[in-house]
Amino acid sequence: MLAMVRTATERDSFAAVFNAHHRQAVRLAYLLTSDPHQAEDIVADAFTKVYVRWQKGEVRDVGAYLRRAVANEANSKLRRRYLERREAAKRSGDDRGVRLVDDVAADHDVVWQAIQRLPDRQRQAVVLRYYEDLTEAETAEILGCSVGTVKSQVSRGLARMQELLSASGLAASTEGGVS
Template sequence: MTATSLEQAFAAHHAGAVRLAYLLCGDHEQAEDAVATVWLKVHRRLERGPVDDIGAYVRRAVVNEVNSWFRKLGVRRREAARRKGDHRGTYGHDERIADADAVLHALDQLPSRTRAAVVLRYYADLSVADTAAALGVSEGTVKSSVSRGLTTLRGIMEEDER
């Protein structure tokens, strides 16, 4: 390979390669980076011998490079999401106290039997049968009390947010 053949290929195909990369990724700087990487690969390939159709080779290399960039971006985003976790880690101490206060305020507004069913079922994490036994009522009564209680709690919490 001669430096002249690489220079000629660059002069003939660089602008088209950048346009192609831009159309594929939608970001001018990323397109320039992808094409720069492609020209490095083209240089290495031309050192091994001539390429039949350098234009087709460059286009295919640009498509592969942009696709590779998108795959790596997807992996980085999934990794970032996995490391980040959910929103519980971002709550400050004051926010958790405020949320707990809001829930306690809403629970105070429920009738005592409904409040007991909700607390035993979800705070104490009892099964429906265990909650029924603790309250001395049927399982159906527990289910309906909890359902009504949660609906009322949602309404109270939504009202308090306004």
């Protein structure tokens, strides 16, 4: 009986976690894939993985763990989608299509690798500001620092990304995006 009560309480607790994080997780997945249906699938898979780890007591920061799980799932789906498009282009004999798919996928991978190479605080600030589309104040609250610190971390992160992307042959625009 005690086990059933504990299980029900755990489910209720995780339902609260789900309700608190679902919308942001879907938005992040959509930003990474540009596909609303795929974003929902990614988030469902990510929440399943988080729940399994959460039950074992292996998750301390659910939000951070969920964002990482969403990013990993999105990368897997994007990789699969890239391979499917590449195969379709090969079957159709459209060499230009294969090159274009390769170029777009390579650009996405290079940008994501540049983000991953940033120091933790810079990476967190850049992702929250530009991937999660949070304000500087919201980012500061989540990171537990001042707005000024967020501004400097984002500025340094974008400058470092520009260096990394320039070294890889991608030109960065003055607005901080990739062109």
